[in-house]
Amino acid sequence: TQTVSQSDAHVTVFEGDSVELRCNYSYGGSIYLSWYIQHHGHGLQFLLKYYSGNPVVQGVNGFEAEFSKSDSSFHLRKASVHWSDSAVYFCAVSARNYNQGKLIFGQGTKLSIKP
Amino acid sequence: NSKVIQTPRYLVKGQGQKAKMRCIPEKGHPVVFWYQQNKNNEFKFLINFQNQEVLQQIDMTEKRFSAECPSNSPCSLEIQSSEAGDSALYLCASSLWDWGGQDTQYFGPGTRLLVL
Numbered sequence: 001t002q003t004v005s006q007s008d009a010h011v012t013v014f015e016g017d018s019v020e021l022r023c024n025y026s027y028g029g030s031i032y033l034s035w036y037i038q039h040h041g042h043g044l045q046f047l048l049k050y051y052s053g054n055p056v057v058q059g060v061n062g063f064e065a066e067f068s069k070s071d072s073s074f075h076l077r078k079a080s081v082h083w084s085d086s087a088v089y090f091c092a093v094s095a096r097n098y099n100q101g102k103l104i105f106g107q108g109t110k111l112s113i114k115p
Numbered sequence: 116n117s118k119v120i121q122t123p124r125y126l127v128k129g130q131g132q133k134a135k136m137r138c139i140p141e142k143g144h145p146v147v148f149w150y151q152q153n154k155n156n157e158f159k160f161l162i163n164f165q166n167q168e169v170l171q172q173i174d175m176t177e178k179r180f181s182a183e184c185p186s187n188s189p190c191s192l193e194i195q196s197s198e199a200g201d202s203a204l205y206l207c208a209s210s211l212w213d214w215g216g217q218d219t220q221y222f223g224p225g226t227r228l229l230v231l
Contacts (some may be wrong), residue, residue: 043206043225049219101163104158
């Protein structure tokens with residue numbers, strides 16, 4: 001069984017600060033890991049994805065994430081946040097080669113940006 | 116930005132009524148997924164299609180949920196007899212096909228269903 005855990009329900013930082021949103025997964029096989037952002041009242045917007053190669057993945061709007069097999073983690077980072085980054089962030093995992101690509105989501109982390 | 120189109124954006128139904136929502140996937144994407152997101156941000160995978168064929172679906176208890184992706188028409192998800200617990204955001208996503216699940220799913224804005 002695949003599980004995804006986002007330990008922080010809510011993170012608050014000041015505009016211009018750096019931020020790290022944590023994601024840990026539990027799965028024994030090969031997986032793909034993604035991050036999505038959901039602004040209030042909207043659908044999910046794709047940020048980035050890891051499936052092989054360089055463990056540091058660059059995404060849109062200055063986001064990056066680092067895959068760690070040893071820690072079973074895929075944390076999302078941004079060096080300098082903007083007020084428009086206020087949203088809920090979801091980490092998701094999909095298993096390679098079976099389950100027809102369905103995503104398993106974490107609980108989400110709400111990022112609030114103070115001016 | 117995603118080009119998945121979902122209609123309607125909002126849907127209000129009484130208990131026992133039918134609720135139908137539609138999804139037009141991104142052009143060239145043969146795979147369509149439906150997910151339910153509840154108010155606690157819990158996601159439930161419902162069903163996915165490759166072209167018109169069902170790939171996988173959950174055990175839609177009581178058969179109240181049905182879905183299809185007909186050729187040359189929008190995909191649809193219908194709840195035959197809505198219940199209060201069905202109130203949620205229904206998200207449609209589409210992707211290119213890759214047996215390994217490599218291809219990214221792009222989501223529409225969702226249909227928010229409220230069952231009174």
